[in-house]
Amino acid sequence: MILFKRADKKLFLMLFALMLFAILPELLMPLYKATAKIGQDLVYSRAPILSLLVEHIWLTLFSSGLSAIFGIMLGVLVTTKAGEDFKQVVTMFGSIGQTLPPVAVLAIAAGFVGYGTKPTLIALFLYGLFPIIAGTIAGLNAVGRDIILAAEGMGMTESQIFLKVKLPLAAEVIIAGVRTSVVINIGTATIGAAIGAGGLGAPIMAGLINDNFPFIIQGGVAVGLLAVFTDRLISLFEMRIRAYRT
């Protein structure tokens, strides 16, 4: 991977911490002991943290992947001359998706497709759409008028202007939008556990229901580490793009 030619120490440190905790949640045992009520289990045992982590990654990867594909497509579409009229509608829908509490979206989606992973994916997909649409629109609109005028005046076609000029210049902002969306989704995905989607939300839910603080810590720490790691990973992409034009 050319991307990590210069090994990023922080990134590997975060990955190491995440994996270590996922395999050995007992590492924070003193903390569990300090916060647990008498007679409670200290370590979540219905499933290993590692497999919950994998589930969680799949949930966010799948939903954010869809959000990214549709979000970027919609963002691109509404910045073209043909799609300009839809800009208002699309951004409005995006913002509405963002304002609805994820639990509500989850409840509505569950009403349609039943319990489990599906409604969670739908909720996460809708929830992650807006930052990506917003980022795409912002990135494409930020490309200077003079740059586009020059491109047009030199005889680039519409699609060449888009592919060779607009998209590379907007890439950084678009990816920043994707990053925001993914990080939000990593956190939001925990509520999927409420309707049986699994993931790192499971110990948190179990902890909340049974008033078991160590479980909440285990889910929370794992989600936190995953979010921080992912944020760093995508940031590196952004920096790479920026470095590309010094």
Add this chain to the structure above:
Amino acid sequence: MIQIKNLTKNYNDYAAVKDISLDIKKGELCVMIGPSGCGKSTTLKVLNRLETPTEGSVFINGEDISNIDPVILRRGIGYVIQNVGLFPHMTASENIATVPQLLKWDKNKIGERVEYLLNLVGLEPFEYSKKYPAELSGGEAQRVGVARALAADPEVLLMDEPFGALDPITRSELQRSLVKIQSELKKTILFVTHDIDEAILLADMVVLMKDGEIVQSGSPTQMLEFPVNKFVRDFVGTDRALKRLSLTKVETFCKPAPYVSLNTDISNAVEMIDNGIYIWVVDENEKPCGWLDAYMDEPTGFVKDYCTIDSFENFTVSKKQSVKEALNKMIKSGVNQLVVVDGDERLLGEISIDDIIQKS
């Protein structure tokens, strides 16, 4: 080469360009000038179909451009804009290579072309080819902009206030570069500006516009000498006599002048002073090095024992310099005449302030 016929451009009810016609000959640099909103930029943009005329037509090489696919048309026309518009994510080389790449030129050919163009616009290829626009100064960026416009060797070049955003020093550097490039390449150029000095310096033909109409067109000298109305007179400025001198070359006023060499015998030299005041002195390469005054007490020996030696720059002008520059030097040095030299710095004759005043 370029014929604009009865061009009109309306924006809703507003007429930006009103029925203008214009012929630009091959190899000519035509400067369109006028106050803001006079329609000069709109006219320029009609030429590469960034604007569509409401009425009238434009012919390039005899072909009506409305019959040419805009994309194809634009690839054959160089285009330089005020704010440069370099692609920030591409190096100087990649920016310049844009149009050749669109035209699918061979890679080696593009490479050679880019190197040639960087040299042409005065940027050392080794130093600049890999630089990104963010690393260039305003002047350097516009040099790249000009190179980019020339990349596919277009016959026609459109320049829309290309030096308008630069500081005065950089601007005059780029103007001089353009003059040099144009003398080499002889492109057909339409150049838009609102700077009259720039127009006079660069133009073969000046087209002065106001409110969408052509007020006067002609050579810069014609414009300065015979302004058709008060608007033109005001626009070219009250110093138009001086401006005209900036268009006249020193050689026009150069007249032969006697000179002696440093090793000429002084008595022979004295006989050669035909104006009774002084005679120019040259060294062994016929390069002027000073002068000999007529008033001497019983001189013996050689010219070099009596003459006044001065540094070359102080009392010489090149025949290619403008009379305005010569005049400036006379005023600065407090003298009435200067030696005129040719390209090899050899004495050609002299130019005097009296001749300039009487003959111009």
